[in-house]
Amino acid sequence: xxxxxxxxxxxxxxAAVLALAVAAALAQGGGEAPAAEPVRAIPDPQSGLExxxxxxxxIQEDDFQNPAFLWVEEGxxxxxxxxxxxxxxxxxxxxxxxxxxxxxxxxxxxxxxxxGRVVTLEQRVNICREEHMGAPxxxxxxxxxxxxxxxIGLQSRxxxxxxxxxxxxxxxxxxxxxxxxxxxxxxxxRCGSCHEDNYGxxxxxxxxxxxxxxxxxxxxxxxxxxxxxxxxxQGCVNDVRxxxxxxxxxxxxxxxxxLAWRAQGLPVETPSVRR
Amino acid sequence: MAAPIGQPRxxxxxxxxxxxxxxxxxxxxxxxxxxxxxxxxxxxxxxxIIKRFVARFEGEQVFAMDLAPAISAxxxxxxxxxxxxxxxxxxxxTNDAGEERKATAELKLA
Numbered sequence: 001x002x003x004x005x006x007x008x009x010x011x012x013x014x015a016a017v018l019a020l021a022v023a024a025a026l027a028q029g030g031g032e033a034p035a036a037e038p039v040r041a042i043p044d045p046q047s048g049l050e051x052x053x054x055x056x057x058x059i060q061e062d063d064f065q066n067p068a069f070l071w072v073e074e075g076x077x078x079x080x081x082x083x084x085x086x087x088x089x090x091x092x093x094x095x096x097x098x099x100x101x102x103x104x105x106x107x108x109x110x111x112x113x114x115x116g117r118v119v120t121l122e123q124r125v126n127i128c129r130e131e132h133m134g135a136p137x138x139x140x141x142x143x144x145x146x147x148x149x150x151x152i153g154l155q156s157r158x159x160x161x162x163x164x165x166x167x168x169x170x171x172x173x174x175x176x177x178x179x180x181x182x183x184x185x186x187x188x189x190r191c192g193s194c195h196e197d198n199y200g201x202x203x204x205x206x207x208x209x210x211x212x213x214x215x216x217x218x219x220x221x222x223x224x225x226x227x228x229x230x231x232x233x234q235g236c237v238n239d240v241r242x243x244x245x246x247x248x249x250x251x252x253x254x255x256x257x258x259l260a261w262r263a264q265g266l267p268v269e270t271p272s273v274r275r
Numbered sequence: 276m277a278a279p280i281g282q283p284r285x286x287x288x289x290x291x292x293x294x295x296x297x298x299x300x301x302x303x304x305x306x307x308x309x310x311x312x313x314x315x316x317x318x319x320x321x322x323x324i325i326k327r328f329v330a331r332f333e334g335e336q337v338f339a340m341d342l343a344p345a346i347s348a349x350x351x352x353x354x355x356x357x358x359x360x361x362x363x364x365x366x367x368x369t370n371d372a373g374e375e376r377k378a379t380a381e382l383k384l385a
């Protein structure tokens with residue numbers, strides 16, 4: 001957010017005082033008083049599709065040519081395939097995905113009251129597998145899990161991203177925002193250094209996007225496979241020569257939650273195609 | 276060890292008139308491992324690509340293509356075809372190990 005850059009420019013002492021003031025405000029809040037409504041640095045976000053080449057766009061806009069649909073088909077088969085000790089498939093409980101999963105990708109990540117934290121779509125699939133199917137969880141960013149989230153995500157295609165950051169979800173959102181705005185790596189960059197301050201400009205041969213997450217999971221031409229958002233986030237942190245936290249961990253899950261809010265209003269493009 | 280050839284997808288236009296030139300489109304799931312890459316231990320990952328694609332219409336070869344290691348994973352192949360009569364297409368993808376994967380599609384004329 002714009003305000004953060006201002007804070008970073010303050011002398012160290014002033015920043016410390018500011019940090020104390022923020023901490024005090026948090027302590028007083030105690031969860032009762034509604035937290036101030038966050039303001040987006042990019043009020044009218046643009047999808048990553050706007051930053052791709054015409055050739056890449058052509059692949060995404062043709063469902064036959066889009067190789068991600070190989071994953072979607074695998075996900076659809078898995079949806080109807082019983083697995084685990086309970087002998088159930090996804091369809092045993094959720095029936096027709098076109099109806100039951102419509103809108104799910106648009107509102108995830110979401111706060112889970114039972115878990116007491118925000119969970120991603122990937123984690124939700126694994127919770128279902130472990131608790132209802134008696135099946136082992138799928139490895140984050142593995143082909144079967146990406147196939148399932150691509151299939152589920154497709155059911156929300158075209159619907160606007162809309163996540164709920166209110167109430168108990170708010171601390172997780174705030175943690176995600178902090179991660180987003182923390183400079184990291186040997187290059188000492190925050191996410192916004194590229195995706196807010198310099199989008200639309202070239203970083204060598206790469207046209208920088210706004211880093212909107214509405215197309216994930218996405219078929220990435222570089223990887224020649226469908227990738228999850230958190231795999232891409234690891235790439236981003238590695239690119240600034242930082243040490244990436246693990247996929248599926250708390251930091252990236254909160255960040256993914258924050259990113260979904262940044263992209264709010266953009267249509268779900270799952271499964272998109274990107275460079 | 277060659278990985279099994281994945282699921283093929285084939286699409287023909289639905290409404291075709293006799294004499295019309297149509298586009299036949301195919302896509303197949305395959306890693307197209309180049310043989311140039313190394314794994315984390317430094318060992319060369321052996322080459323494993325689809326090296327040949329053949330399309331037959333009513334048993335007669337109408338399109339064929341040799342593929343090379345530089346072709347991306349999940350190769351998409353499309354070619355034009357002049358539809359004269361209804362019939363059956365048979366598509367064959369062959370990998371380095373000589374294993375084949377086949378798909379068929381019916382051409383119907385309006």
